[in-house]
Structure formats: C-alpha cells, structure tokens
Amino acid sequence: MARLLDVTDFGVLPDRPGTDAAPAVRAALRAARADAGPVTLRFPPGDYHLWPDAAHRRELYVSNTTGDDPRHRDKSIGLLVEAAADLVISGEGARLVLHGLQTTFAVIDSRRIRVEGLEFDHAVPTVVDATVVDVGVEAGRAYRLLRVPAATLFSVEGTSVRWHGETLGSGALAWSGLDALEYTQIHDPVAGRTWRGPNPLFERVHAIRRVGERDLRIDYEHAEEPADRGLVYAMRQTTRDHPGGLVLDSSDVTLSRVRFRYLHGFGVVGQNSRDVTVEECEFVTPPGTGRHSAGFADFLQFSGCSGLVSVRDCLFDGPHDDPINVHGCYLRVTAQPDDRTLALEYPHAETAGFPQFSPGDQVEVVDRATLQVIATTTVVSVRQPSGRDHDLPLRTMAVTVEDALPSGLAGRAAVENATRTPAVRIVGNVFRNVPTRGVLVTTRRPIEIAGNRFERTGMAGVYVSCDAAEWWESGPVRDLTIRDNDFIEPGGPAIFLDPRNAVREQPVHSGVTVQANHFVLDDVPALDARSTSGIHFHDNTIVHLGKQTSDVVLRSCPEADIDTGAAL
Structure with a gap:
C-alpha cells in the first residue's frame, strides 16, 4: 500500500496568493523521495503560488530550446521530481500558479512516476x-x-x-x-x-x-x-529559455488528467526517456479570461525517446507551434580521424549540450543529400556532453564504433541513434486553433494515429518529414497507420509525407497506410507524398468545399496502392 503524504503538512496552505509555496513543495518532494516504498503526494484543492526565487534550479540542455547559449543554462523548475521511483503526485482541484519564467514540472532520473489531476498556469503569460x-x-x-x-x-x-x-x-x-x-x-x-x-x-x-x-x-x-x-x-518573444515541462532520462512516466493552461518556452519535452504516456490532458487556456494562447511554442515534443510514446484522449487548443512532435536527432559528421571514429556536431542553434549515445546503441550513418543508409554499426565508446554541465564542449562529440566505416563521410553524412527511437500511439485527441501542423512524427518503429479530430490546422494535419539540412530531426518511417481520423479544412495537405532529401531517386519512407479517414477539404489534397514507397490509401471519405484539387499527389512514390473512391 502506498504511503500518503499531504503537501500541506510541510508548511503551506492553498489559496494564499501572498505566500510562496515553493519551499514547502520542495520539502514535501524530498520526503516523498526518501521513502522506500510507493508514495502518493497529495495537493488538496486550491491555488499554490510558486515563485522562481526559491525554486529548484538546474543546469540543463534541452532539445529545440536555446542550444548552448550560456545565458539560459539554468532552468527554474516549479515542481521537480528527481531520482525518485514509484511516486504519484495527485491534485484534483489543485492549481499550481507559476510566477516569472519557469518550467512547470520536471521528472529527471526517475521511474514509475505519475502526475494526475493537477492544473498548471502562469500568473503572467509570456504571450x-x-x-x-x-x-x-x-x-x-x-x-x-x-x-x-x-x-x-x-x-x-x-x-x-x-x-x-x-x-x-x-x-x-x-x-x-x-x-x-x-x-x-x-x-x-x-x-x-x-x-x-x-x-x-x-x-x-x-x-x-x-x-x-x-x-x-x-x-x-x-x-x-x-x-x-x-x-x-x-x-x-522568440527565445525558448525554458522547456514548459520536462521528462528527462526517466521511464514509465504518466501525465493523467493534467490541465496545462499555459506553458512558457518549449512545451512539455520528453528527452532520452522511455515509455511516456500523456492521457486525458488539456492544453487550453482558462475559459472566460480572454486568453487564447496556451503555449509559447509546441505542446508536446519527444526527442531521442524509446519504448512507447502514447498520447490519448487529450485536447490541444492554442499552441504557437506544433501540438505534438516526435523525432530523433541527426548529428553532422565533421571529421573522420580513423575508420572507426567520427567527429560529430549539433548543427542547429537551438539544440545542443545533451548526450546522444551509449555503448551498445545501434547507429545509422546516412547520406545527407539522399537520406539513404551508408552504414549501420554499434557504438563502442563516446565522448559527449552530459546535458547537466558545460565541462565538455556542448556542440561536438566523438563516437567510436564497432565496424570499419567507408571513408569520405565528413561533410556529406549524418548519424542517427537508431536505438533511441520509440513506437508511437496518438489516439482520440482533438487539435484546434493550431497555426502549424497537428502531429509531426519521424520514427522507424510502429506509429498509430487513429480516432483524432484535426480542426482547421494552419498547415498539414499529419506531417512526416526527416531532414539533415534544416531542423536535423531524424527518422525514416517504416510502419505508419493513419485511420479513422477527421481532417476538417486543413490549411495544407491533410497528410503530408515530405522527407527533405535533395536527391529523390530512392524512397526514404515506406509502409504508410491511410484508411477510413474523413476529409473535408478546400483546395488542398488529402494526401501529398514524395519519396515514400508502399503507400496504401483506401476506404477514405473525401468532401470538397469550394475549389477541388487532386485528392492524392504522389512524387517518387513507387508501389502505391491508391483508391480515392467517389469524392462527395
């Protein structure tokens, strides 16, 4: 049986706007972590105000934020779970109000963590x-x-x-x-x-x-x-100085029935973590406040994760970028000291400083122009940044691998960790008031996108990229099923398969099934794809509003099986 702790036993009461709850919350989390058995930490209903002055501060480097900019090394964290196990943080009716610039919560170096029922907001949103x-x-x-x-x-x-x-x-x-x-x-x-x-x-x-x-x-x-x-x-402003939330180097983490009224910085980031679930959560501003922006950028971003990423029965309303993005990271090959060693670098200014490899990981070396595999091998050793300090260079690393590699890789090749790639399940969610895409996903493991509703996204509803030139977000897709979704008046192709390969003779993606979806379109296709083999498009319903364009657009897509049926 789990031991029950109450945050009010540590010196704070709810609904005290002039009181900083951060010291008491820190004490409660220390006590929960010190307990050997399962623990439930409860927040009674009411508002708890968290100021950055007494908040946890950690030097952290997070994907798609500020890279190695020394001005933003340290993150203030409202609710920090660190080196913990078998912990439930429960707070139905409790609202954590953050002041200043802070990360709402972080789960670091932990396992079997569940956060349920809490509401997070910022006293003064930065939008x-x-x-x-x-x-x-x-x-x-x-x-x-x-x-x-x-x-x-x-x-x-x-x-x-x-x-x-x-x-x-x-x-x-x-x-x-x-x-x-x-x-x-x-x-x-x-x-x-x-x-x-x-x-x-x-x-x-x-x-x-x-x-x-x-x-x-x-x-x-x-x-x-x-x-x-x-x-x-x-x-x-445009500086992503904090992640909105963070799940880092952790496993079996669940966010359940959490209401995110505002996320400053770069959304909830899952980084180098395994088996992360987001269920029945709301990403939307409080009703009746005149606020419409619930996030400074993305809502959910998963980088270098493994196991299963599951997002189900959530509402995504009002981000400033993509609601969900799941990807790996390409590192540019800058030098090749010998046939088993590669010098690598983070090329994008917003991503740097955290580790990418462990001994035993399988890696793929790809040609940047074609995104085709040059070699597959296993990591033997690596010298890389830790993600927690700046003792080593933050933008570069050196990897030694098991097998001899071809020469001439510097400048023309990129490397992806094929081990740190998750299966993905995105089911039963609603996406609305989105200026960009609804879901971005690039991973080689099975992907299911089913039973979702995409309402008037500014761009594609589902976007599958993979590039080693701009954002360096990696991952060839091998098994993607998109079924039983509603795509309502997207601003771009409802489904966009768009690997960023400059040379397109060989497909990058494969194994994509688009089945039993309902499309309502105005001058955009249901599916726009290139460099993807084995597309199956069947049993979909397409309704055209206004100007009609081609339902399916294919470029360099061999072995496609397309049945558009009768458009309505």
Whole structure:
C-alpha cells in the first residue's frame, strides 16, 4: 500500500496568493523521495503560488530550446521530481500558479512516476493576446481599441506599449518587450482558425492611451478603417529559455488528467526517456479570461525517446507551434580521424549540450543529400556532453564504433541513434486553433494515429518529414497507420509525407497506410507524398468545399496502392 503524504503538512496552505509555496513543495518532494516504498503526494484543492526565487534550479540542455547559449543554462523548475521511483503526485482541484519564467514540472532520473489531476498556469503569460474589440475613424484618424486579458501587464510609453512580467524579489522584471514583440500569430474566434502573419497594430501610430484597466486605444497617422475587428493578435518573444515541462532520462512516466493552461518556452519535452504516456490532458487556456494562447511554442515534443510514446484522449487548443512532435536527432559528421571514429556536431542553434549515445546503441550513418543508409554499426565508446554541465564542449562529440566505416563521410553524412527511437500511439485527441501542423512524427518503429479530430490546422494535419539540412530531426518511417481520423479544412495537405532529401531517386519512407479517414477539404489534397514507397490509401471519405484539387499527389512514390473512391 502506498504511503500518503499531504503537501500541506510541510508548511503551506492553498489559496494564499501572498505566500510562496515553493519551499514547502520542495520539502514535501524530498520526503516523498526518501521513502522506500510507493508514495502518493497529495495537493488538496486550491491555488499554490510558486515563485522562481526559491525554486529548484538546474543546469540543463534541452532539445529545440536555446542550444548552448550560456545565458539560459539554468532552468527554474516549479515542481521537480528527481531520482525518485514509484511516486504519484495527485491534485484534483489543485492549481499550481507559476510566477516569472519557469518550467512547470520536471521528472529527471526517475521511474514509475505519475502526475494526475493537477492544473498548471502562469500568473503572467509570456504571450500577449490582444483582441481588437472596436475599430473606426475619428477626426480623420483610424483607431483600434484593443483588449488584453487581466493577467497581462503593460504600460504606455509615448507611442509604444511595454508588455512585461512581474517584479521579482531582485527588483527586476521577469521579462519585458515593446509593441509587437518578435513574433505574431492571428486567431479568428468566429472562424476557428489561427495563422501566422504580419502585425499591423503598431504601424504608423499617432498616439496610444490606456482606457480602463484592460483596454488600449491606438490612433494612427492614416484614415483607413482597420478591417480586423474581432481578431486576436497573439504576440511574443522568440527565445525558448525554458522547456514548459520536462521528462528527462526517466521511464514509465504518466501525465493523467493534467490541465496545462499555459506553458512558457518549449512545451512539455520528453528527452532520452522511455515509455511516456500523456492521457486525458488539456492544453487550453482558462475559459472566460480572454486568453487564447496556451503555449509559447509546441505542446508536446519527444526527442531521442524509446519504448512507447502514447498520447490519448487529450485536447490541444492554442499552441504557437506544433501540438505534438516526435523525432530523433541527426548529428553532422565533421571529421573522420580513423575508420572507426567520427567527429560529430549539433548543427542547429537551438539544440545542443545533451548526450546522444551509449555503448551498445545501434547507429545509422546516412547520406545527407539522399537520406539513404551508408552504414549501420554499434557504438563502442563516446565522448559527449552530459546535458547537466558545460565541462565538455556542448556542440561536438566523438563516437567510436564497432565496424570499419567507408571513408569520405565528413561533410556529406549524418548519424542517427537508431536505438533511441520509440513506437508511437496518438489516439482520440482533438487539435484546434493550431497555426502549424497537428502531429509531426519521424520514427522507424510502429506509429498509430487513429480516432483524432484535426480542426482547421494552419498547415498539414499529419506531417512526416526527416531532414539533415534544416531542423536535423531524424527518422525514416517504416510502419505508419493513419485511420479513422477527421481532417476538417486543413490549411495544407491533410497528410503530408515530405522527407527533405535533395536527391529523390530512392524512397526514404515506406509502409504508410491511410484508411477510413474523413476529409473535408478546400483546395488542398488529402494526401501529398514524395519519396515514400508502399503507400496504401483506401476506404477514405473525401468532401470538397469550394475549389477541388487532386485528392492524392504522389512524387517518387513507387508501389502505391491508391483508391480515392467517389469524392462527395
């Protein structure tokens, strides 16, 4: 029987907004970790405020964040589970409110961990959702009236607006930026669409004034009435200084019925972990707050994982990038000291500093232009960064392998760890208000994408890439089943198989089945594929709205078995 601990026994009570719960939460987690048997740590219902001043801080390097930038080595973590086993953190009705820039939770070096029922939010989200509530022309000048959520902090500075975070214990602002910040996406609540686009709010400004607590009136140097009444401009900076959540070097981790109201940084990242389950979770802003952006970037990202990645019965609503991305990592070959040693590097600026290999791992060496396998071998030894410090170079590593390799690999080849590749099951989820793709997945093990609903994604509903030139996200697909899904008015091909090989004579992907899906399309295909062999497309229903285009587009796709049936 599991021992039950209550977080309030460690010196904190819920619903005390002026009290930092971080010290008590740290003490409760220490006690839970020290217990030899199964433990349940309970958060009673109510709000718990976590400030970064007393938070755990760890030097960590996380995929797709800030790479080896020394300014962002240390991460503040609201809820840290570290070197623990057989722990359940339960909190139905409990809300953890993070202040400043923090990772909501991290599970590190742990096994058999379950987080259930909690709600995570940020007191001041780092995305500004500004709704155009009124437009017009007065005295020869156009104007907009903007409304921002109560959680958004700002001040007017002449003809600019400064958006900012809270004042920390040090006296500094957690973050700040002017006007349109660095990135904007636009949300149309009526049409249920979100897209990336230009931001006209702060162009040719004549005057800005505050109107009440939440409204801003912007007058312009022109008389053309704006045509964007009702649209929401979601503005943010672009530095992913924290992962929103983290599962690192851990196994058998489950997130169940967790509500993520806002994730700062780069979503929940599963990195070098095994058997991760996300079930019945919500990634969506609190209702009635005027907020529409639930994430600064992706919602879920899995990098270099193994075992099974399972995501089921979740709601994904309002990210600033892809809701789900599962991939490996290609490392560029920069030198070949001998026929069994390769010098490798992380080429992308946002990914560096963490280990990629262990002795005994199987690796594939591929040609970067064709993405075809040059050699397969086994790791004997490796010198690489640890992911926890900067004692070794963060961008480079050296791998010694079991078998002799062909010469001339430097510059033209990349290496993937074929052992750290998961099976994937994405079932019964809803994707809405997405500016990009719904699901990105590149892994050689079995993939099932079934029973999901993709509503008006800005790009493809399902995207299968693999590239050794841009994001360096690796993985040839060998067994992918996409069935019983609803693809409703995607902004790009509903399913896009798009390996980024410059030379396309030989297929990169294979074994793709698209069956019994329902497509509602307007001028985009149901399936657009290239360099993929053995595609089976059967028993799908296709409804066309407006302009009709080809249902299936194939390029360099041998042995395809296509039956589009009768389009409606």
